[in-house]
Structure formats: structure tokens, C-alpha cells
Amino acid sequence: MPAVKSPDRPATTTSLPVMPAREAGVRLNDFYEVYADADPKAAQAEGKRCFNCGAAFCMPDSGYGEGCPIHNKIPEWNELVRLDRWRDAYDRLSVTNPLPEFTSRVCPAPCQQACILGINEEPVQIKGIERSIIDRAFAEGWVDPPTLDDDISSSSGKSVAIVGSGPAGLSAADRLVRRGHAVTIYERSDRAGGLLMYGIPNMKLDKDVVQRRIDLLEAAGVVFKLNADIGADIDPEQLTRDYDAVLLAVGAQKPRLLDIPGRELRGVSPAMDYLTGATQNHLGDDRLQAIDAAGRDVVVIGGGDTGADCIGTALRQGCRSILNITRRPQPADTRNARQPWPTPAEVYKLDYAHTEGVDRFGRDPREYQVSPLAFVADESDPSRVAGVRVQRLDTDTEEVLPAQLVFLSIGFTGHDAPPLAQAFGLTEKRGSFVSDDHRTPQPGLYVAGDCRRGSSLIVWAIREGLDAAQVIDRDLTTSA
Numbered sequence: 001m002p003a004v005k006s007p008d009r010p011a012t013t014t015s016l017p018v019m020p021a022r023e024a025g026v027r028l029n030d031f032y033e034v035y036a037d038a039d040p041k042a043a044q045a046e047g048k049r050c051f052n053c054g055a056a057f058c059m060p061d062s063g064y065g066e067g068c069p070i071h072n073k074i075p076e077w078n079e080l081v082r083l084d085r086w087r088d089a090y091d092r093l094s095v096t097n098p099l100p101e102f103t104s105r106v107c108p109a110p111c112q113q114a115c116i117l118g119i120n121e122e123p124v125q126i127k128g129i130e131r132s133i134i135d136r137a138f139a140e141g142w143v144d145p146p147t148l149d150d151d152i153s154s155s156s157g158k159s160v161a162i163v164g165s166g167p168a169g170l171s172a173a174d175r176l177v178r179r180g181h182a183v184t185i186y187e188r189s190d191r192a193g194g195l196l197m198y199g200i201p202n203m204k205l206d207k208d209v210v211q212r213r214i215d216l217l218e219a220a221g222v223v224f225k226l227n228a229d230i231g232a233d234i235d236p237e238q239l240t241r242d243y244d245a246v247l248l249a250v251g252a253q254k255p256r257l258l259d260i261p262g263r264e265l266r267g268v269s270p271a272m273d274y275l276t277g278a279t280q281n282h283l284g285d286d287r288l289q290a291i292d293a294a295g296r297d298v299v300v301i302g303g304g305d306t307g308a309d310c311i312g313t314a315l316r317q318g319c320r321s322i323l324n325i326t327r328r329p330q331p332a333d334t335r336n337a338r339q340p341w342p343t344p345a346e347v348y349k350l351d352y353a354h355t356e357g358v359d360r361f362g363r364d365p366r367e368y369q370v371s372p373l374a375f376v377a378d379e380s381d382p383s384r385v386a387g388v389r390v391q392r393l394d395t396d397t398e399e400v401l402p403a404q405l406v407f408l409s410i411g412f413t414g415h416d417a418p419p420l421a422q423a424f425g426l427t428e429k430r431g432s433f434v435s436d437d438h439r440t441p442q443p444g445l446y447v448a449g450d451c452r453r454g455s456s457l458i459v460w461a462i463r464e465g466l467d468a469a470q471v472i473d474r475d476l477t478t479s480a
Helices: 040-049 074-082 086-096 100-106 126-140 167-178 207-219 236-242 271-282 304-317 352-361 418-424 458-479
Strands: 159-163 182-186 223-225 245-248 268-270 297-301 321-325 370-377 385-392 397-402 405-408 412-414 445-447
Touching: 040 074, 040 126, 074 086, 074 126, 086 126, 100 126, 100 207, 100 458, 159 167, 159 236, 167 182, 167 207, 167 458, 207 223, 236 418, 245 458, 268 271, 271 304, 271 405, 297 304, 297 397, 304 321, 304 352, 304 405, 321 352, 321 397, 385 405, 445 458
Parallel strands: 159 182, 159 245, 182 223, 245 445, 268 405, 297 321, 297 405
Antiparallel strands: 370 385, 385 397
């Protein structure tokens, strides 16, 4: 029997992009965001494709266990957008997500991969609809600083210190302020935002967008203390004396390095060091000498979003060539049997930076089944790198790839704040702080985010911050 199609929600496999990308040849000349303003008409058309189904794999609340970790009510705001009720859509979105302008730009959208339409056609563009909603909310002036929840009539008189101002720290601060607690965020960098500010290039997440959210939290009473390196500039024990609760949300920024010959050569750098310096340079900070790829051969080792960001940055700086190598085989064009829907599927696709590589050099910059063996020194300057000796696993041959810059994008091994672990006597497992429901053995000390669960997605960092804030609020309220 053929499927019955709702007359007002026609199925389609061809839909306009809700977030259209600017032409690659144009955007390579600047660091403005890759994706133009979301198209509200396209968002409404996508909303029509959402069935508001009884098997909403896009959100775990459905009972099917996949989708959005922060329990976004996706079918509900999809439907409100379809009905042109944008303010209601924003109100629904903001119930569960305190930072939608970030997730709609940089989250890989597990909700979208779990969309039930993905079984046999393109899934609903959930991420694009989300950005349509939040961008319109800011444009219309609907986004206000967080205020006390309806069941909170006054300040609690309790204070919380949060160490780290990334998505986990910011989402925890938003929640705690709404519960009436005084919040102070300590950030070791000169700008707040953590990896949102310095770890993600401006063409993916404009830094004015990050600062806008920080300004809202400041307007709600959150105090940001910058250039505050706990364990170096500030005694960690002082925090536990000055505040009723302390939340460590320091991320997992210790890079994984390659233990192969030549690793000490100049020009071989962790990817995050390169991206941080490039963003600092973009923001006009000339205190540090940013790594410049102009006129150089660049090799990026390791894939993923960070590898793509290195490609996009090097292209904008004017690199002479760019290669992104990985040991993995090239993914298939379609979902394979080992990754059945609704689990995330690893399929071959061109991210924004790969498309830009095609535009600049006529080819996808990624090469698969290539294993690095050693970094080769420059004959005229033995302290600098001049190439990467690699083995092509599919042909069992070796060659040297020219490279005056090599960026390691092979993940992270855990937090990079050993003074905190030592000062508080925290137990660690694989570079992450061990806790019981975010609580550590030290009374009043909590952990959340990547430093607790390991390097993960921004949406999981937000979930961690919200969950930790709930635990802290419960403990502070109980002890009052």
C-alpha cells in the first residue's frame, strides 16, 4: 500500500538550503561567516517537511534514545516556524537551549542525523531552522538577559565560581543566575568564550556573536574575571574559601601529539595553537606572533572539524598548497550497514573548507590511507620542518610531502590544568576528572564539560553545564 501523504506536509527530496553558503571564491577573501543569513522562507518550507511524528528520533524525550542531548523540542519549533509564529518558536527553543546561536552554527547536529526522513531522503534541516529562529530573535529584540525563574522571588545569597568560560561554563552560569545565585566566571584568556572565542575560526562563528551572549550574561549580573589563571595567578583553595560552590569547566585542550622522528622541528604545531593565533590576529591582537601560512606548503594531519578549520584558515592566509592526510580509508558515499539509521553515519561529504580547497586548487585537499612516518628537516635550516615522510597504506609506498607548516589535528588527551587537579586532589581517568553526578570528593567542588566526559560536541558541553548547575542549585538550596 502506498504511503499516505499529508496535503499540508508534502514529502520532498529537493529543498532549498536554509543556510545558503556564500560563494567559495568570494568568502576565501575574508573571515566573515561562511553561511549567509538564514532564509526564513526556506526554513518554513523545511518546517513543513517535519512530520511532528510520533517517533521523533531527533530528541531523546521521544524514548528512542537518539538525537539532541539537551532535549530540544525540535518538532514543536519546526511546526511553529511553519505557521509563521516566530516569537513562539523562539520561546520554545529557549526553554531548553541557552546558547542556540552557537549550536546552530557549529554543532554537527546529531538531531538532524537522527531525523526519521533520513531513512530514504534528506533529513529536515533542523540546524538551519534553529539558526533562523535565533537570528530573527536577536534582530527583533526578543533576546533578553536571563532573569529569575518564576518560582524564584529573590537572590539566594549563595555564590558560585565557574572556572572556564566555554559552552559548559556559560550554560551553567545562565542556569545558576536564573536560580538566584551570584556567579563569577574565571577565564585564563584575555577574552571570554573559551574555544568558542579562540578555538573556532571567525568564518564559522563570528566573535561578535560570542561577545553578544557574554554581554547578556554580564547584564544579568554574571562577573567575568579575565586573564585569571587558577593555579598560576590565583590560589585554587582561595576559590573554595570565597564561594559556596566552585565548578570546574576547563575543557580538554591538551593536544594529542605524534611520537615520530622530527616532532620537535619548528613549523610542527598542534592545530589549536594555529587556530588560536589566527583568531587573535584577526581580532587585532598583535602581542603574539600568529603562524602565517602565506606562500607555504601546509600539511594537516588528522581530519574532523578542527582539520577542516585549519584548511579554511590556511587557504585564507594564502598557502601555496594544502593537504589533509588521515590513516582512515575514504568514507562511502552512502550509509553502511554498520551504521544503521538513526546512528550518526560516516559518509563522504565536502565541508565548507574542502569546497574551498576545490575552488582554490581544483581538488579535495584530503588524502586517505596516508600514515605519517617522520617529519623531515630543512637542509638549509635543520631546526625547521621541510616535509612529512608518509606511507601510502593502499599501495605500501613511501614519499615525502613538502611542508613548511604541519598542523596536528588528531584530538585531545584531556584537560590541561594539572595545578587544579593537584590543588584539589582530584582523581583522573584518561585525562578527565572523575566525579559522582558532577560532584567531586571535595565538598562544594564540581566538574562539568569536556574535562569530565572527554573531548566532545558543543551540545554535550551545554548539557554538562546545565546538568551540573542543576546539581549545584539543589545542593545549595538544600544546605540553605
